[in-house]
Amino acid sequence: MEAAETDKEVPTPPGLLEMGKVLLKVGATGFGGAMPVLALVHTDYVEKRHWVSQEEFDEAVMVGQIMPGPIAVDAITHIGYRLRGWPGALVSVIAFILPPFLLMLALTLAYVRYGGVPQVAGIFKGLGAGVVAIIAATAWRMGKPHLRTVKTASLMVAALLALLLLKVNVVLLVLLAGLTGIALFRKPADLLPGPKPSGPNPTKGRAC
Numbered sequence: 001m002e003a004a005e006t007d008k009e010v011p012t013p014p015g016l017l018e019m020g021k022v023l024l025k026v027g028a029t030g031f032g033g034a035m036p037v038l039a040l041v042h043t044d045y046v047e048k049r050h051w052v053s054q055e056e057f058d059e060a061v062m063v064g065q066i067m068p069g070p071i072a073v074d075a076i077t078h079i080g081y082r083l084r085g086w087p088g089a090l091v092s093v094i095a096f097i098l099p100p101f102l103l104m105l106a107l108t109l110a111y112v113r114y115g116g117v118p119q120v121a122g123i124f125k126g127l128g129a130g131v132v133a134i135i136a137a138t139a140w141r142m143g144k145p146h147l148r149t150v151k152t153a154s155l156m157v158a159a160l161l162a163l164l165l166l167k168v169n170v171v172l173l174v175l176l177a178g179l180t181g182i183a184l185f186r187k188p189a190d191l192l193p194g195p196k197p198s199g200p201n202p203t204k205g206r207a208c
Contacts, residue, residue, distance in 0.1 A: 013083050014051050020095040022049075023076065027099035034064075034071040041076060052079055065174055073097070151184045 022044050030037035038061060045051045052060075057079070064075035073093065080092030147153045159177055162168040168176075 013088075014049065016084060016087055016091045019080065019083065019088060020091050023092055023095035024099055027096045028103070030072075030100075037072040038075060041072075041079075045079065051083060056082065155180060155184070 023041075026037060026040045026044065030040050042057055046054055046057050060075040060078040060082075061071070063078045064071040064073075067074045073096065076092050076096050077089045080088035080090075082088075084091070147156060155177065159173055162173055162176075163170075
């Protein structure tokens with residue numbers, strides 16, 4: 001009975017075509033850089049379809065931050081590999097990159113031809129201001145689940161101050177944050193909010 005219940009809890013990996021459709025949509029509608037794009041992926045992969053857990057998504061984002069290259073591409077590739085192996089990683093990269101490539105090509109041609117028109121220049125300035133708001137809202141949305149404890153909130157504030165006031169290099173900041181996380185969260189129980197277990201489970205070993 002327990003084995004049957006465990007099998008029901010394991011989600012079925014999505015098909016390659018289904019993954020490709022989702023990432024084509026994300027690639028075509030994701031504006032504002034890595035954070036807004038990852039927010040769209042989080043909505044589809046974690047909230048709507050439950051393909052990956054919150055912990056798995058956070059792991060993919062961290063992998064994207066420490067690996068060279070665009071964060072969003074690295075994270076999406078990592079998730080694709082976890083879901084469907086190398087074919088999933090390849091489909092994820094192609095489906096995600098193809099729409100932005102075609103849009104950027106069309107936009108570049110339009111800018112070369114009409115970029116000197118004042119109305120067009122005003123449009124680009126307005127888009128830049130809107131993107132800042134999108135990034136700020138997305139950062140709060142993705143960061144809020146990690147501010148469940150005083151430790152994580154303090155680490156976030158310290159990292160923010162180091163970036164704004166001390167101008168710490170981003171790579172160095174990521175390494176320092178990782179080392180601090182090792183010191184603060186030495187046990188798996190430290191990663192969870194709420195009271196910690198105080199002793200052995202009295203029901204352990206009891207017959208069902």
